[in-house]
Amino acid sequence: MADKKLEATKAAKKTANKSKKPNVFKRLVKYLGACKGELKKITWPTAKQTTKNFGIVIAVIVVIGLFIFALDQGLYALLGLFMNTAA
Numbered sequence: 001m002a003d004k005k006l007e008a009t010k011a012a013k014k015t016a017n018k019s020k021k022p023n024v025f026k027r028l029v030k031y032l033g034a035c036k037g038e039l040k041k042i043t044w045p046t047a048k049q050t051t052k053n054f055g056i057v058i059a060v061i062v063v064i065g066l067f068i069f070a071l072d073q074g075l076y077a078l079l080g081l082f083m084n085t086a087a
Helices: 002-018 024-040 047-083
Strands: none
16 A cells, blocks of 8 residues: 555656746746747837827827816806806
């Protein structure tokens, strides 16, 4: 009975040694190499595309800002009617 347990323990140790992770530095080098490969796959936008997208973002910000301003002023005026205060 003890021999079977001893053999099972030895087999488990051999399996554990085979599945042991590589050195942390080897894994880091492998990870950084994979990152470098992924960076090469990126398609960066041109200056013209970046400028166009910047203009679109600014325009959307202005439109939404004006909408919020108008909504705020309208609700403030409505509140003034209910509260009977001078606006």
